[in-house]
Amino acid sequence: MTANRLRRLYSADEAEIVVVDQDDRHLYQPGLLFMPFGLTHVEDIVRPRGRQLHDGISYRQSAVDSVDIIDDQVLLADGTSLEYDVLVVATGAVLVPEETEGLTGPGWMEKVFTFYTPEGAAALEAALAAFDAGRVVINIIDMPIKCPIAPLEFAFLADWYFTERKMRDRVQLTFVTPLDGAFTKPVASQQLAGMLAEKHIELVTEFNTGEVDGVEGKLVSYDGREVPFDLAVVIPAHGGAEYVGRSEGLGDELNFVPTDMRTLQSKARPNIFVIGDATDVPTSKAGSVTHFEGDVLVENIVHFLVGDELEAVFDGHANCFIETGFHKALLIDFNYETEPLTGHFPTKVGLPLLKESRLNHLGKLMFQWFYWHSLLPGRDIPGIGAAMPTAGKTPASVD
Ligand SMILES: Cc1cc2nc3c(=O)[nH]c(=O)nc-3n(C[C@H](O)[C@H](O)[C@H](O)COP(=O)(O)OP(=O)(O)OC[C@H]3O[C@@H](n4cnc5c(N)ncnc54)[C@H](O)[C@@H]3O)c2cc1C
Numbered sequence: 001m002t003a004n005r006l007r008r009l010y011s012a013d014e015a016e017i018v019v020v021d022q023d024d025r026h027l028y029q030p031g032l033l034f035m036p037f038g039l040t041h042v043e044d045i046v047r048p049r050g051r052q053l054h055d056g057i058s059y060r061q062s063a064v065d066s067v068d069i070i071d072d073q074v075l076l077a078d079g080t081s082l083e084y085d086v087l088v089v090a091t092g093a094v095l096v097p098e099e100t101e102g103l104t105g106p107g108w109m110e111k112v113f114t115f116y117t118p119e120g121a122a123a124l125e126a127a128l129a130a131f132d133a134g135r136v137v138i139n140i141i142d143m144p145i146k147c148p149i150a151p152l153e154f155a156f157l158a159d160w161y162f163t164e165r166k167m168r169d170r171v172q173l174t175f176v177t178p179l180d181g182a183f184t185k186p187v188a189s190q191q192l193a194g195m196l197a198e199k200h201i202e203l204v205t206e207f208n209t210g211e212v213d214g215v216e217g218k219l220v221s222y223d224g225r226e227v228p229f230d231l232a233v234v235i236p237a238h239g240g241a242e243y244v245g246r247s248e249g250l251g252d253e254l255n256f257v258p259t260d261m262r263t264l265q266s267k268a269r270p271n272i273f274v275i276g277d278a279t280d281v282p283t284s285k286a287g288s289v290t291h292f293e294g295d296v297l298v299e300n301i302v303h304f305l306v307g308d309e310l311e312a313v314f315d316g317h318a319n320c321f322i323e324t325g326f327h328k329a330l331l332i333d334f335n336y337e338t339e340p341l342t343g344h345f346p347t348k349v350g351l352p353l354l355k356e357s358r359l360n361h362l363g364k365l366m367f368q369w370f371y372w373h374s375l376l377p378g379r380d381i382p383g384i385g386a387a388m389p390t391a392g393k394t395p396a397s398v399d
Pocket of ligand 1: 029031065090091146287
């Protein structure tokens with residue numbers, strides 16, 4: 001998206017643009033949520049990368065080994081290097097399941113799964129299809145994670161899935177989170193906790209998982225609490241890309257890149273900008289955020305290259321459809337200052353916020369089309385801008 005937008009602004013004589021990625025499989029990650037329920041398959045959510053790039057953008061397929069931020073060079077795993085005037089770090093977040101005791105030990109991919117990878121989501125599809133009774137536990141090991149709402153969506157869809165298979169009464173669903181509620185922000189948290197209760201999904205909060213025991217079938221927290229399971233769906237801890245740790249001065253202890261939350265310039269060097277899950281900015285790690293950041297980031301690269309002051313305007317805007325099962329979904333919209341509220345989006349007339357509707361479900365399904373045809377090519381979506389709209393939102397009041 002960033003490369004495509006920059007290409008549109010600069011001619012080939014003005015700027016050489018190179019995209020580096022380690023593979024040629026661009027995965028539409030929101031689709032992973034639907035795979036375990038047989039609603040989509042990996043071949044429907046993966047496309048080659050070259051097809052997403054406009055003419056005049058070079059594509060280099062190689063892993064990044066490290067970045068030399070003093071000499072302005074990206075060192076590639078194939079032994080070559082690329083010099084840059086401006087570097088955009090867009091290498092996302094990775095799962096670090098090995099950081100949790102027992103998680104990848106006995107039982108991993110047999111009764112302990114994650115749907116955050118294509119392999120995990122496919123294995124979970126088979127496990128769910130074979131499941132006929134017992135305790136299913138959904139556990140977020142630690143924050144931050146990509147799309148913090150996806151585990152709740154999984155719980156809601158599991159309720160729908162087992163209902164459809166006429167076996168919901170034989171399955172106990174439990175949602176186990178390190179947070180003090182169903183979600184991070186008070187209004188949404190209260191609303192979503194109510195929905196879990198309505199759907200008879202047990203909520204266990206402030207549970208910091210220290211160990212996953214795939215033999216005995218139990219999660220054990222650091223403070224000694226236990227949650228038993230027959231099948232666990234775990235969202236492992238996340239970190240930034242490993243090469244960030246090998247690039248002196250670039251990242252923090254989790255390999256995320258310290259980034260100015262308003263300009264999206266890295267704190268390491270003025271000619272390094274950061275977008276998406278790779279940043280440490282205090283908003284969700286979500287595709288919508290990445291999209292909204294893109295507007296500000298590209299403008300600021302243009303300012304930087306001519307020596308102008310950067311615009312400190314990114315507001316942390318995040319926007320997410322929350323699939324709730326039975327062909328319905330909620331929508332949430334928030335930023336650094338404003339928590340997800342009820343009302344409508346983007347104005348007083350529009351999609352309902354924090355309220356289940358079929359329209360939101362259609363929005364969620366249509367989003368994949370927008371992703372490939374609007375977001376990645378760097379086109380604007382009419383009526384949806386980088387700044388969070390305030391019209392239509394109901395001010396917060398939580399009992
Ligand atoms: C299950 C799930 C559901 C989700 N649902 C939603 C949703 O409904 N709505 C939403 O807005 N967001 C959702 N997200 C989050 C969304 O997918 C991410 O926030 C988004 O993809 C982030 O984009 P990114 O470009 O920062 O990182 P990514 O899309 O992860 O891209 C990072 C790229 O960097 C490359 N890379 C990494 N390391 C190296 C290296 N060393 N060398 C070369 N290349 C490297 C990778 O190959 C990858 O192509 C979901 C995520 C998951 C996992």
